Amino acid sequence: MAQIAYSTKTTTGTPMGMPSSVGGLAPLEAEAVDLFVGLAQVVGLPKSVGQIYGLLYISVEPLSLDAVAVRLDISKGSASQGLKFLRSTGAIRLAELDGSRSDRYEAETGLRALASGFLKEQIEPHLESGEERLGRLRRLVAEAPATQRKVLAARVDRLGTWHQRAAGMLPLLIRFLGK
Amino acid sequence: MAQIAYSTKTTTGTPMGMPSSVGGLAPLEAEAVDLFVGLAQVVGLPKSVGQIYGLLYISVEPLSLDAVAVRLDISKGSASQGLKFLRSTGAIRLAELDGSRSDRYEAETGLRALASGFLKEQIEPHLESGEERLGRLRRLVAEAPATQRKVLAARVDRLGTWHQRAAGMLPLLIRFLGK
DNA sequence: CTGTGTGTTCAAGAATTTTTGAACTTTTGA
DNA sequence: TCAAAAGTTCAAAAATTCTTGAACACACAG
Numbered sequence: 001m002a003q004i005a006y007s008t009k010t011t012t013g014t015p016m017g018m019p020s021s022v023g024g025l026a027p028l029e030a031e032a033v034d035l036f037v038g039l040a041q042v043v044g045l046p047k048s049v050g051q052i053y054g055l056l057y058i059s060v061e062p063l064s065l066d067a068v069a070v071r072l073d074i075s076k077g078s079a080s081q082g083l084k085f086l087r088s089t090g091a092i093r094l095a096e097l098d099g100s101r102s103d104r105y106e107a108e109t110g111l112r113a114l115a116s117g118f119l120k121e122q123i124e125p126h127l128e129s130g131e132e133r134l135g136r137l138r139r140l141v142a143e144a145p146a147t148q149r150k151v152l153a154a155r156v157d158r159l160g161t162w163h164q165r166a167a168g169m170l171p172l173l174i175r176f177l178g179k
Numbered sequence: 180m181a182q183i184a185y186s187t188k189t190t191t192g193t194p195m196g197m198p199s200s201v202g203g204l205a206p207l208e209a210e211a212v213d214l215f216v217g218l219a220q221v222v223g224l225p226k227s228v229g230q231i232y233g234l235l236y237i238s239v240e241p242l243s244l245d246a247v248a249v250r251l252d253i254s255k256g257s258a259s260q261g262l263k264f265l266r267s268t269g270a271i272r273l274a275e276l277d278g279s280r281s282d283r284y285e286a287e288t289g290l291r292a293l294a295s296g297f298l299k300e301q302i303e304p305h306l307e308s309g310e311e312r313l314g315r316l317r318r319l320v321a322e323a324p325a326t327q328r329k330v331l332a333a334r335v336d337r338l339g340t341w342h343q344r345a346a347g348m349l350p351l352l353i354r355f356l357g358k
Numbered sequence: 359c360t361g362t363g364t365g366t367t368c369a370a371g372a373a374t375t376t377t378t379g380a381a382c383t384t385t386t387g388a
Numbered sequence: 389t390c391a392a393a394a395g396t397t398c399a400a401a402a403a404t405t406c407t408t409g410a411a412c413a414c415a416c417a418g
Contacts, residue, residue, distance in 0.1 A: 028319040028331065035312050035338075042305055044223045046406055058334060060327050065365065075408045080366055101416090102364060109334065111341050126221055133214050140207040148239050152207065155237060155288065159214075162290050165356055172355065177344055225376055244395065254378045259396055280386070281394060 024071055025055075032058035033072070043118065045085075048074055052082040053091055053107060062095035062104035090117035116174045123170065130163050203250060204234075211237035212251070222297065224264075227253055231261040232270055232286060241274035241283035269296035295353045302349065309342050 025033065033054035040050025051072050056063060063071075069079035083105060086092040091114050095104040108114060137159065141152045204212065212233035219229025230251050235242060242250075248258035262284060265271040270293055274283040287293060316338065320331045 026323075028316070028323055031312070031316055031319055035309075035316070038305065038308075038312075042302070048407075058331070060330050066363095076365080077367080077409065078407055081407090084366085109337055111337075111344060123221070126217065129217075130214075133210070133217075137207070137210055137214070140210055144205075144207055151239050152237070158288055158290075165290060169352070169355060173348070173352075176348060176351065227377075245393095255395080256379065256397080257377055260377090263396085 024073070029055060029058050029071075043122070046082070048072075048078045049082045049085055052079065053086055056086075056092055056105055056107040057109065059106075062106040064100075064102040064104050066102065068105070089121050090114070112174065112177045115177045119170055119174065127163070127167055127170075130166075134160055134163060203252070208234060208237050208250075222301070225261070227251075227257045228261045228264055231258065232265055235265075235271055235284055235286040236288065238285075241276075241285040243279075243281040243283050245281065247284070268300055269293070291353065291357045294356045298349055298353065306342070306346055306349070309345075313339055313342060 033051050036054030036057065037047050037050035040047060040053075051074065052068055055068060055072060065076065065079050065083060068074075068083065069076045072079070074082075083092065087094075087105075090108060092105045092107050095106045097104055134156070137156045138153075141149060141156050144152050212230050215233030215236065216226050216229035219226060219232075230253065231247055234247060234251060244255065244258050244262060247253075247262070248255045251258070253261075262271065266273075266284075269287060271284045271286050274285045276283055313335070316335045317332075320328060320335050323331050
């Protein structure tokens with residue numbers, strides 16, 4: 001009994017963590033794309049987002065939407081959505097375009113910018129809604145049978161502590177990753 | 180254009196973040212379960228795992244597998260798998276059973292234990308495999324066209340830095356959450 | 359204007375993940 | 389030793405999430 005449920009996301013196909021399923025990419029690109037696909041999974045983002053970021057990260061010059069779609073062999077739709085998401089997060093930016101028709105994107109490579117973008121987008125909202133939830137819990141505890149009220153109040157308070165810790169951690173994290 | 184792709188996991192059904200879909204649970208329990216279901220989604224765990232932990236967290240006394248399954252209205256199979264996972268992670272433990280036939284579970288409520296269990300299970304492995312990946316990337320950069328080699332080497336080095344930062348962060352995180 | 363190159367949107371299909379339920383194993387108490 | 393209770397497993401079904409592709413906008417050069 002060594003396999004632990006839910007801990008392994010089956011990386012479809014390719015044997016033994018070798019650069020997978022990537023068509024017209026140079027080996028280095030394939031490897032980079034693969035790395036970021038893995039990272040994406042960890043933080044719960046779609047594979048395509050990882051692919052796109054990986055390709056831009058390792059690309060020496062900025063790429064257009066079409067270039068991205070073609071080289072990764074994904075649809076224009078996916079590329080568009082993925083790029084939009086990455087832009088909104090601050091993980092990539094529009095490159096200064098020297099007289100070309102299409103927009104070109106390049107990766108933001110500062111860990112701080114990346115991480116803080118991600119944390120702000122994905123974590124902060126949850127912390128805020130947590131606030132309300134805690135309030136509701138406290139109200140409900142007040143209505144609970146008197147016998148249990150004390151224990152329950154303690155539990156809910158502890159949740160409050162968690163919340164504070166988490167909230168306090170965000171800035172700390174960002175600082176640690178800084179520059 | 181306010182909606183950001185991928186940022187909203189559609190919480191099936193119930194209007195406006197009110198305690199959802201939970202059958203025979205007291206309002207307080209429902210609310211707690213709901214809170215942990217949300218948390219589970221954030222960290223990428225199945226809903227059932229969140230439900231189970233939530234119920235145990237708010238439960239004044241330890242619960243059996245059957246009790247969990249019945250009260251949450253999930254199958255025995257799910258309950259078994261979820262409990263197993265939570266145990267393996269250290270998020271719950273077997274309660275001392277005073278002469279009852281079945282095993283009873285109770286939630287571990289220490290944030291530190293929880294978080295470090297989670298980090299060790301879900302994050303650490305990725306950091307380790309990252310090691311190898313970096314090695315492979317460096318080798319591939321060496322083979323790249325000389326014109327690009329310098330830029331590429333810089334990028335890959337930066338990834339190395341990321342990796343170090345992340346690795347250094349883990350213990351720091353755990354300490355911060357500590358007791 | 360109009361035709362072409364770029365980019366976005368979104369419903370339908372594909373892929374993935376989670377849950378179920380029934381068969382099976384283990385444990386317990388008599 | 390046996391029957392019932394408790395718990396586990398895993399293939400198939402259900403639910404969810406991601407991707408595609410075609411229809412739609414928009415800008416701009418001719």
